[in-house]
Every structure is written in C-alpha cells, then in structure tokens.
Amino acid sequence: MEEIEIPTEHLHETIQEKSEEALKGAENKWIMYLAISTALVAVFAAIAGLMAGHHSNEALIEQIKASDQWAYYQAKGIKAEIRSLQVNGSGDAAKIEQYKKEQQEIKKVAIAHEKLSEAHLDKHVSLAKAVTLFQIAIAVSAISILTKRKSLWYLN
Template identity: 30%
Template sequence: MSEPFEVPSPHEHHVEHAHKSGDSFASRIAVMTAVMATVGALLSYQAGSSESEAAMDKNNAAIQKTEAANQWNYYQAKSSRQNLADLASHMPGMDAAHYTAEAERYKAQKEEARKKAEALEEKASAWDEQSERLLHSHHRWAQAMMAIQVGISLAAITLLTRKEWMRKLALGAGGLSLVLGGLAAMHL
C-alpha cells in the first residue's frame, strides 16, 4: 500500500517557516487575536443574555397591562351595577334600602378594583423601565462586540501587511470594545 501524499499549501508553508524562524511579530498578533476572540465570545454571550432578559421583562409588562385592563373592566362593570342599584333605589315601589346597600357594596368593590388596576399599572411601568435599561445595555454589548470583531479583522490584516500602525489600530479597536463592555456592565 502506498502512503498518502500531502502537499502543503503556500500558507501552511509560510506559517511553518515563520514558526521555525521564531517570528515574534506573528506570534504576538496570533496571541492578540486569540485574546480578542475570547473577549468577543464573552461579549456575545452578554449581548444575547441582556436581550433575552429585556424581552422577558417586556413580556412581564404586557402581562401586567393585561391584568390591569381586566381590573379596569371589572371596575366599569361594578360602576354600571352601582348606577343601576342607585337608580333602582329611587324608583317607586322598589326596596330602596336594599338597593342603596347594593349601590354601596358596588362602590366599595369598584374602589378595590381601581386600586388593584393602578397597582398593576405601576408594576407594568416598572417592568417596562427595566426592559428599557436592559435593552440599552444590550445595545452597548452589541457595540462592544462589533468593535472587537473589527479589532480581530484588523489583526488579520496586520498579520498580512506586517504594519505596526495597523497593529496599534487593532489594539485600539480592542480597547474600545473593553470600554463599551465596561459601560454595558455598569448599565450606562
């Protein structure tokens, strides 16, 4: 049987030659790229996580708004019944005392429904505000992720061009990414 014959590509040949000759520039760029990719993975996770949390909070706000609307409907029903009982208490031949008591009962139930509805609306507003804060944070994480991806791309170009100014530009993009990530972590 014959052994498999493999022809290395020019890129593999260059990388092997650079590695054997101790190309410290390429090694530094490779390490820088690996660190940036690791930071990018962390940023990507945080961006996704904050977006999911924001969506959940927005969903909770919608649930609270629906419950508040239900309470307002209940309030309206009790208000109608109160009005009918009040009307009946003033009609001749009706048990005025009974309908006056019914009107008072509906009035109390209506007040309780109003308080519940307002409390639910406050909870909905709190969920909405939390969702907005998290969504802002998500945008910061996404901006940080974009900056680190630009940094990684610039590092690849640096490796090809071997330009020191390009390496500094790649590091700058990585630094910007860290700043944006810090702002996201602090919810700014």
C-alpha cells in the first residue's frame, strides 16, 4: 500500500518567514503561537500518516495469511474427497475424519486472520481521515498567517 504523503515543506518556509517578522513587532506575537501550533499539527499529521500506512500494510499481510489458510482448507477437503473415492478399507474413514477435523481448525485460523485484517483496515481508515483533518488545519493556519486573521487560527 502507498504511504500517505503530507506536503508541508513550503508551508514551513512561509511560517518560518512570518514568525521571524513577528519577532520584530510585538503586535504580531500571535504569529509565533500560530507557527508553533502549526508545527505541532504537522507532527501529528506525520505520525497519523505513518500509523495509517502501518495499519494498511498489516491489513494486507493478514488478508494474505487468511487466503493461505483458505487454500490449505481446500487442500484438506480435496484430500478427504480423494480418500472417500478410494476403496482401501476402514483406515480411510479415520483419515477422512482427520482431514475434516483439520479443516475446522484451519477455518478458525483463516477467519481470525480475516478479522484482524478488517480491524487493521478500520484503523487505517480512521487514521487516514485524521491525516486529512490535520492537513486542513495546516492549510487554515497558513491562510491565517498570510491574511493575518486571528479568527481563522482560533477555528483550528
């Protein structure tokens, strides 16, 4: 899966320039607070992006494991069916039962992997939404700095 990229480099430069201007004038001191808060939001966005990518990868791995288990489950079923078609005596009935029991255990493992995959995907979706909200907050902060409107910053 692709890692979520957070384009914030140009915003950091703008914030840096504006924060330096703010140090020169006491009336613009709030720009320094805005710059710091925006930097913190960028850190949260980066962490959320990293975690979203991690959960996406884990979901994929768990789904692959589930698919492997389902293939194994089918192989046991095929073996049981082949045994049932052969006429070799009473030993085959026990082997068929063994295959059926093994299939039930394999099925439990496959279902467990599928549930883990779904849980990771749910976390991925939530974190991806968080990344989007953090990016919006960064953009609103940049607009607030550029327009020198404190009210936009307060909305964050």
